[in-house]
Amino acid sequence: MRLEWLEDLVAVLEAGSLNEAAGKRFLSQPAFSRRIRAIEAHLGVDLLDRSRKPVRPAPALLGRQEELRRVAGDLGALIRALRRAEEDAGSRVVIASQHAIATSVLPELIAGPLAALDLKIRLRSANRSDCAAMLINKEADLTVTYRSKAEVAAGPEAYLEECVLGTEALLPVAAPSFAGELAGETLSLIAYPPDVFLGKWMAEEIVPAIDERWRPDTRVETALTLAALRLAETGVGVAWLPASMAGDALAAARLVDLSEHLPAGDVAVVATRLIGARSALERRIWSVLQDAAQG
Secondary structure, eight states: OOHHHHHHHHHHHHHHHHHHHHHHTTHHHHHHHHHHHHHHHHHHHHEEEEESSSOOOHHHHTTTHHHHHHHHHHHHHHHHHHHHHHHHHSEEEEEEEEOOOHHHHHHHHHHHOOOOOOOOEEEEOOOOHHHHHHHTSSSSSSEEEEEEEHHHHHHTTEEEEEEEEEEEEHHHHOOOOOOOOGGGEEEEEEEEETTTTHHIIHHHHHHHHSSTTTTEEEEEOOSHHHHHHHHHHHTTEEEEEEHHHHHHHHHSSSSSETTTTTTTTTEEEEEESSOOOOHHHHHHHHHHHHHHHHH
């Protein structure tokens, strides 16, 4: 049983409803619902009473709430103690990032500015909401994720500290053979789910800006940018990809940049950590990131 699953169940018990529990776990309601269903499938037990609206904890879950709180607390304390022991013995750091950043931005960051620190890095990739949950649960020391311009302008929550490392262009790309489709009325899209960051970003900034002569038609939906890259290369449709990820395929002419015809955009690459006491190593890491951002 994973710690985050136990904490999900405790959140349901404390909130009393699925929607409020999702907020406590810094997840969208659909994403949190999928997590609860995954727990139910793993255990083979219905943990929610879905016959009522709003959905409430099932009697079986209510009857074990004190035990769940105790087990979650004990397991969380044990994990933190083990991590502290490992950190005291070496230079280990856990970085959580979105999948696209893990395969494009972070390798250069690790091989470049962070290399001088001789770190032992554990890299965990997930959707942005899951990265935030890992940070809150202290399962990651910092996150590196995308932020929209509006989010950067609004600033972080009071318990977080952010460092803007740079910007990333998100380009509309497709296979060379796709260019002929631009002469038609239908625009085949490789889209991202609406409950992930890139899906929301596309819905707010890209789709409304597509010329009205085209009717957007989602052919495939995937949360993975690497999958979107491969789908675009095979001619399925146009995908909006980070320039750092699409660069090799563009240089090799496996993809073409359609920015002359379709809207592109920029997002910020942001490092985030919890505000609080820091080890000497954590302070050095943050200082290196700040220097890299300014350089």
